[in-house]
Amino acid sequence: MSVIEATEITKVYKRGREEVHAIRGVSLSIDSSEFVAIVGPSGAGKTALMNIIGCLDTPTNGTLTIDGIRVTGRTERELVRMRRGTIGFVFQQFFLIPTLTARENIGLPLIFNRRKADDWKIDDILDQVGLSDRASHYPHELSGGEMQRVAIGRALVTRPKILLADEPTGNLDTGNSDLIFHLLQGLNREGLTILMVTHNPGLARRAGRVVSLKDGLIEHDMPPPGCPI
Numbered sequence: 001m002s003v004i005e006a007t008e009i010t011k012v013y014k015r016g017r018e019e020v021h022a023i024r025g026v027s028l029s030i031d032s033s034e035f036v037a038i039v040g041p042s043g044a045g046k047t048a049l050m051n052i053i054g055c056l057d058t059p060t061n062g063t064l065t066i067d068g069i070r071v072t073g074r075t076e077r078e079l080v081r082m083r084r085g086t087i088g089f090v091f092q093q094f095f096l097i098p099t100l101t102a103r104e105n106i107g108l109p110l111i112f113n114r115r116k117a118d119d120w121k122i123d124d125i126l127d128q129v130g131l132s133d134r135a136s137h138y139p140h141e142l143s144g145g146e147m148q149r150v151a152i153g154r155a156l157v158t159r160p161k162i163l164l165a166d167e168p169t170g171n172l173d174t175g176n177s178d179l180i181f182h183l184l185q186g187l188n189r190e191g192l193t194i195l196m197v198t199h200n201p202g203l204a205r206r207a208g209r210v211v212s213l214k215d216g217l218i219e220h221d222m223p224p225p226g227c228p229i
């Protein structure tokens with residue numbers, strides 16, 4: 001079953017009089033529990049596409065269906081609900097709150113969702129991202145890899161179906177990149193659908209599917225949809 005169905009998506013940014021055609025007609029269908037690496041040169045439209053799929057931005061044209069719900073044409077309020085309920089985000093810059101501990105950063109989305117920040121829920125997540133012994137550390141007391149694990153924990157705490165990660169290992173050394181990738185792989189095996197933008201060819205190769213973008217278009221989609229391997 002496809003959880004993400006993007007059809008003929010375009011995105012035009014206007015900068016003064018200039019128009020930037022960031023995405024020029026992308027159709028992409030992603031099944032539940034796929035692990036998809038998005039690759040391509042800088043400026044190819046990777047972030048623009050991730051932001052549209054993640055309902056952080058709206059396409060200029062085209063339609064998007066997430067988890068069976070057509071999101072194109074929805075109000076901002078409805079998009080917020082979709083973001084908070086179905087989608088988790090991880091970015092290259094971890095975007096942690098410096099004055100909150102690892103535990104508090106992870107629990108933040110529960111507060112935004114007006115859900116109780118149950119300790120056991122957060123304990124579970126801390127365990128899942130391997131940070132049980134760092135729970136009361138502040139971001140500046142953590143390594144880059146640990147900060148990204150907190151960010152992943154924060155993305156997971158609402159139990160999303162889809163995780164969107166835009167260059168999650170872009171600020172990490174090889175060892176930490178491998179650890180993060182390994183963590184994402186484990187989450188994927190448990191059923192989480194993952195889209196990960198990466199410049200790391202080694203990591204991309206280890207994803208189940210690689211979609212490469214160039215000049216706002218899909219250049220390759222490997223293995224092709226429907227391919228048995």
Ligand SMILES: Nc1ncnc2c1ncn2[C@@H]1O[C@H](COP(=O)(O)OP(=O)(O)O)[C@@H](O)[C@H]1O
Pocket residue numbers: 013014015020021022040041042043044045046047048049
């Ligand atoms: N908010 C924006 N306003 C104007 N142009 C933008 C904006 N965001 C992205 N772009 C342009 O859209 C194109 C694709 O950008 P982006 O999706 O960030 O590329 P990538 O993530 O693949 O490096 C680039 O030419 C970029 O300059």
Ligand SMILES: [Mg+2]
Pocket residue numbers: 046047048
């Ligand atoms: Mg980008």
